[in-house]
Amino acid sequence: MDTAAADGTAAGNTTGGRPGRGRGRITSIEVLCAVLLLALLGQSWLRSTLDVPALRTGATVFVAVCVQALPFLVLGVLISGAIAAFVPARVLRKVLPRKENAAVGVAGIAGVALPGCECASVPVARRLIGQGVAPAAALTFLLAAPAVNPVVMVATAVAFPGEPGMVAARFAGSLATAMTMGWLWARWGKLDWIAERALRRLPEVEPGSRWRAFTETARADLVEAGGFLVLGALISAALGVLVPAEVFGVLGEQIVLGVLVMAVLAVVLALCSEADAFVAASLTAVPLLPKLVFLVVGPAVDVKLFALQAGTFGRSFALRFAPVTFAVAVVCAVLAGLVFLGGAR
Template sequence: MTALTDRPPPEERARRRVTSVEVLCAVLLVAVLVQGWVRDALDVPALRTGATVFVAVCVQALPFLVLGVLVSGAIAAFVPARVLRKVLPRRTAAAVGVAGLAGVALPGCECASVPVARRLLGQGVAPAAALTFLLAAPAVNPVVLVATAVAFPGRPEMVLARFLGSLATAVVMGLLWARWGKLEWIVDRALRRLPESGPGGARWRTFAEIARADLVEAGGFLVLGALISAALNVLAPQSWFDALGGQWVLGVLVMAVLAVVLALCSEADAFVAASLTALPLLPKLVFLVVGPAVDVKLFALQAGTFGRSFAVRFAPVTFVVAVCCALAVGLPLLGGAR
């Protein structure tokens, strides 16, 4: 009788829906069970090459993606925003520099950095410092740098160039906002004080929910990026990449636009860039600096959180600054290296 009375009412069981995580697990299970049949039925060299690239990108990037979302969930649940507010200097220029370096100690993905920046604004942090942290956290944290080192083995200059280019982008945007930004561009709801996470179990629930949501969303973008990377390696003629490799200006522009369109997670984008072996390092660096700073996903998140008036001003300027900072750092460090 006890087991029967503890069951939820029929209407609650009827309302239960299949979640995206369950769908993903089911798809992976089916893929494992039928992979032999699919391999035999579609024994085409191009498809096998594409499948190899797709699996390699996903397998290499997934551990860093999981670690990144776990860290970002822990920050959102257990690190009060007032901690940053207390350590930031009063002078705007100094606060921008400290907020940029704080991205090294407080990692998070792009999706998590937007709500964290909103929480900072609600705690009274200067908008210039909050926006600097928004750009720095997903780009210069240890998880991203280690992932870049794994994706580009034997290329420490690539890791250094990514760190310096991304940090410069965040700091320059913070200083530009401090000089010309206007508070009325940000909607009022983003400036209201937000409640802190509850104690005990509530914090753990917050951690689990944020980590799960970020993993599902970022994992979807990883799969999309791996598919596009595989398609580019298989469908795009080698002459296209050779042309981009010989004309670095065109290669930089194409990779910058590709970073905006693909909207990859910063913990996984290095593996996609490294898979494009025909391109020199400089266009790849532009891809890695632009992606965590501005893409279609971030534009939508920023427009929904801070308002469309903010997003249509902030995103285009960020794109230009990110490309310029990547070139300023990459030209002396990487040059025409491949």
């Protein structure tokens, strides 16, 4: 009798409900389905209630930003996943010169050939350091890969038609930021600032699991970057509807204030580099120079990158690296704008 009861209990644990699943637990998918069902049932009421000019304008801006940016975002995460799975870090290590200053230059150019989003570049840089690459070169690649790759440049050209100087200015400002930070680290950086866990050697991806690593990396990057894209599009739409045009007019008249505001906005919004150009372009009243600062600062330093760097390389590193990167990015963006955009317009 006791044995039968025990068997029944065991059977119930394995078939009637898996331990840890939690019976009756509501998942995010169920919540989404319920919200969609309610929206369908109440679509007439929603249409009559929300049919106001401001909301229509905001919805148009939101959809336009998402639709324009999504193809570049998908392409970017696919390339990022392919690099993580099929390009071993030792390949990058072999092509880098042994001299640290020369390695910084090569790492900066490697960002053009090996694109990736900001989130993906942090673990790649950590892997490079773990395999013996000079930290200065790894950090240069960390900043260059998400900022100067072809996907980002094409997205910028599409977002700013008729402004070829914007593409050149973004490329020059971002590459200068990455290489300047690399050389600054080579001159004054200390390994003691990097957490010991980031200096440990990491295992390579096994040949038999490369496709799995590709799909997992691409999926994770798409989910994370897609969320930030939606957030950025919402904020862009809200700024266009809620903020009076006079405010953006002030940014155009006071160019220094505009540069500082857009630099801080880039840090706070934390957009993906494949999508940020479309958000910047939607702010039509803002001059090109503050927009350029927004595009150069964002991929170099923002709140999510600070958190990733603190978790990967340690808080001591992030507290030193992020503020200097912010200042260098602003300066490089302004100089690039003065050269390629003809000043503060």
